[in-house]
Structure formats: C-alpha cells, structure tokens
Amino acid sequence: MKKLFLSVIAIILISGLAVSVQASAPMNMTGTWEVTVVTSNGTGNPEFELKQEGNALSGTYSGRFGEEDVTGKVDGNTFEINYESSGIPVKYTGTIEADTIKGDVDFSSYGAGTFTGKR
Secondary structure, three states, X not given: OHHHHHHHHHHHHHHHHHHHHHHHOOOOOOEEEEEEEXXXXXXXXXXXXXXXXXXXXXXXXXXXXXXEEEEEEEEOOEEEEEEEEOOEXXXXXXXXXXXXXXXXXXXXXXXXXXXEEEO
C-alpha cells in the first residue's frame, strides 16, 4: 500500500512539473504573419516574415512603408517587434496564442494603433 501511495505521489509531481515547464516555454513565432493594423488614419495589412532563435526574433516587415529588417523578443506568450522606417521607430507589442497574435503598435510621435494577425 505504501508503495502504491508513493507511486501515485510521484506521478502527480511529475505531471505538475511537466505542466509548469510547458507553461513557461516561449511560444515559437517563426513563420509568415499576415497582420491587420487599425489606426485613426485607416487600416493597413503588413506581413512579417519572422525567425525565432531562443527568445530572439529577426526577419522582415513588408507593407505600406516598404520593406524593413525587424528585431524583437519573445517572453512566454508576449512579444515585441521593432523596426525603423524612414528614421521613425516602430514598435509592435502583443501576445501570441497558437497561430494568432494581437496587441498595440506605436509609430513614435506619429501615432499608435492596434493589430491582429494570423500565421
């Protein structure tokens, strides 16, 4: 009986450890993301081609402002993407859930907006 009890406790502990490790692992954002941006000046539909290595993001932005190299980071299910267009810093911050993203975009002193996207 004691052996059965210890086996059940071990299974519970191992299961809990697996769940906590999985929950803290960063999401993988590698791939092509089709995004819809909404601002007070209208909407846009840029595309991001991203590659994730560890927590670091790199890739390209393609959209209304041309094509730019991007950098960023992932922390759990949150992320940040940065690039510069014509000297203007642009920053996307958001969350990822499976193949969807959403959040806010900051165009420095030129305004802000929100975005949603899918892979």
